[in-house]
Amino acid sequence: DAVERGEYRHYMLKEIHEQPQAVADTLEGRIAGGHVLTQMLGVDAEALLARTDSVQIVACGTSYHAGLVAGYWIESFAGVPCKVEIASEYRYRNPVVRAGTLFLGISQSGETADTLAALKMAKGRDYVARMAVCNVPESSIVRESELVLMTRAGPEIGVASTKAFTTQLVALALFALELARAKGLDAARYADGVRQLEQLPGLIAQTLKLDGQIRALAENFAAKQHALFLGRGTHWPVAMEGALKLKEISYIHAEAYAAGELKHGPLALVDKDMPVIAVAPNDHLIDKLKSNLEEVRARGGELYAFVDETVAHGLDADHVLTLPACGEFAAPVVFTLPLQLLAYHVAVLRGTDVDQPRNLAKSVTVE
Ligand code: G6P
Numbered sequence: 167d168a169v170e171r172g173e174y175r176h177y178m179l180k181e182i183h184e185q186p187q188a189v190a191d192t193l194e195g196r197i198a199g200g201h202v203l204t205q206m207l208g209v210d211a212e213a214l215l216a217r218t219d220s221v222q223i224v225a226c227g228t229s230y231h232a233g234l235v236a237g238y239w240i241e242s243f244a245g246v247p248c249k250v251e252i253a254s255e256y257r258y259r260n261p262v263v264r265a266g267t268l269f270l271g272i273s274q275s276g277e278t279a280d281t282l283a284a285l286k287m288a289k290g291r292d293y294v295a296r297m298a299v300c301n302v303p304e305s306s307i308v309r310e311s312e313l314v315l316m317t318r319a320g321p322e323i324g325v326a327s328t329k330a331f332t333t334q335l336v337a338l339a340l341f342a343l344e345l346a347r348a349k350g351l352d353a354a355r356y357a358d359g360v361r362q363l364e365q366l367p368g369l370i371a372q373t374l375k376l377d378g379q380i381r382a383l384a385e386n387f388a389a390k391q392h393a394l395f396l397g398r399g400t401h402w403p404v405a406m407e408g409a410l411k412l413k414e415i416s417y418i419h420a421e422a423y424a425a426g427e428l429k430h431g432p433l434a435l436v437d438k439d440m441p442v443i444a445v446a447p448n449d450h451l452i453d454k455l456k457s458n459l460e461e462v463r464a465r466g467g468e469l470y471a472f473v474d475e476t477v478a479h480g481l482d483a484d485h486v487l488t489l490p491a492c493g494e495f496a497a498p499v500v501f502t503l504p505l506q507l508l509a510y511h512v513a514v515l516r517g518t519d520v521d522q523p524r525n526l527a528k529s530v531t532v533e
Pocket residue numbers: 226227228229272273274275276277278281325326327526527528529530
């Protein structure tokens with residue numbers, strides 16, 4: 167194989183552990199003196215961002231989840247309306263394009279048929295420009311786009327995406343910050359966002375040390391049929407990504423819900439056989455999330471809470487995994503890591519083909 171697995175049993179595990187470096191590489195040369203360098207997007211970026219007053223994100227699979235997180239950031243930090251859509255839906259409807267909208271396609275491979283088709287369809291529309299966040303430099307999606315922001319994850323072999331996702335989040339955070347700056351975001355908030363990104367490689371390395379604890383938790387999942395992932399805000403798509411990882415490689419049916427929606431359906435499924443994984447960093451929604459989780463406990467659900475050290479106390483769960491505390495840009499990256507490791511260890515215990523799960527392909531180049 168051109169890319170070696172080295173000491174690792176699977177490519178997926180290797181790629182999970184490459185994330186401190188992959189994220190550092192994605193940040194490399196893009197921040198200087200506490201500022202994101204707008205030129206990272208291309209020479210015309212400054213003028214194009216000035217003209218952008220809404221964003222349409224289109225992607226598939228894991229890349230779609232990165233887009234959903236970015237949608238929260240773009241609206242809350244930049245104050246710019248943002249829609250996020252699955253490419254296979256977007257390409258077959260007749261979207262209304264408001265003047266001043268930037269099209270943003272996200273793709274690890276740059277070859278996904280639906281995302282590429284959506285990008286091509288966008289060409290004839292009234293978009294400010296078409297931008298790609300992508301991991302493969304010479305790919306079709308990169309060649310088709312006017313603005314490009316590369317993730318620098320390096321080759322990803324495991325079908326279940328890991329380092330491509332976290333580097334997408336980093337690239338999208340850089341973009342959201344730059345858009346926010348173009349729209350006059352206050353300097354202190356901007357500086358804090360940049361600082362969070364600079365600290366990420368270290369935080370990731372620190373979080374990956376929890377591997378042993380996560381492997382122990384995974385034992386409880388090996389015989390389960392179903393799992394429910396809960397989060398709120400940006401951690402709802404992170405929960406979606408955790409559920410996707412588990413179902414892709416362990417073949418356990420997993421669903422993710424916005425925790426506030428629990429009472430509108432999934433609570434009926436909760437019993438002692440249903441593990442519930444809560445993604446619970448200490449953000450502005452933590453108290454709301456805690457009360458959602460009490461509903462799970464009251465129904466006898468087995469609760470796994472992934473919290474940061476500032477909420478470790480005061481949360482009643484069967485199993486608590488404590489992660490480092492971090493800000494709003496860093497947390498979705500950091501909280502993704504234990505979800506990747508959980509899926510990995512459960513899949514190993516179940517003896518599935520971790521790197522090449524049945525029926526799935528790394529890149530879906532046909533419809
Ligand atoms: C396939 C892969 C996923 C990936 C999705 C989108 O389903 O198995 O891991 O997220 O395609 O791929 P892209 O290359 O466009 O990000």
